[in-house]
Each structure stands twice: as structure tokens, then as C-alpha cells.
Amino acid sequence: MRTMATSSEPRERVLAMDPRIRERREEVRRAEGRRRLRALGVLLAVTVVVVGGLLVVHSPLLGVRRVTVAGERRMGVSSLLRAAGVHRGEPLVDVDPARAEQRLDALPWVGNARVVRHWPSSLRVVVTVRSPVGQIPRTA
16 A cells, blocks of 8 residues: 655655665666667678678779680770770779670671679670671772
8 A cells, every 4th residue: 555745754765666676677777778789789880891891892902903805806905995895993893794795796896795704803805706798899
């Protein structure tokens, strides 16, 4: 049964809490704080790993350093890369092999082009020459 405080009793005595309950409340608050801190730590670690990974993938560390050209060469390697729209040092993840193949296929002497990425830093370009099907005589 609960008693009402009279004007002569101090208010603290009526609102006094059992020390065991107070300790348990403090323990629960501390546990909540540790849980939040742990969740924040995990979130921070995941963010650091994702941002670090993106920085490494888009850095010159994983850029185009070596280019291997197979097939007929009518152009130098640098001219072939320029025609494909690829630059040395460009992050390999940013190289679009399909787009490079389209640009090379647009050259009049190319029958077929194949561009393949090889991680961590090389690119292989295979070019086959178009076979002539006819000849136009020159008129003077």
C-alpha cells in the first residue's frame, strides 16, 4: 500500500528508490550505450573499408600500365589506344571494353576487335584485319 507524503515528511523519502533497482537501471543504460558505441564502430569500419576500396580501385595503382596488342598492326600501340579511347594510367575499372571494341570496329581496316581487362593492370587488344572483297581501279 502506498502512502501519501505529508507536509512533515521529506519528499525524498517517498521517492526513494531501492538501491538494487537503481543499480540495475544504470547497468541497462550503460549496456545501451555500449551497444550504440559498438554499432557506431561497425558502421565506421564498414564505411572506411568501402571508401578505401573505392579509392584503391580508382587509383593509378590499378590503372592501365601494360597493353598487349595481338593481330595485325597497322597502327602503333599508342594510336590504337587513342582510337579505342583508352589512356595509360586510366583506372582499369573505368575502361569499358565493349565501348573500346565499338570504337576500334569503326576503323575501316578492322574486321573485328576484342578488348579484355586483365587485373590488376593490363589490357589485351586483339585486332583482326578486314579482308578486301573488291578493288576499285584508279582513274587518271
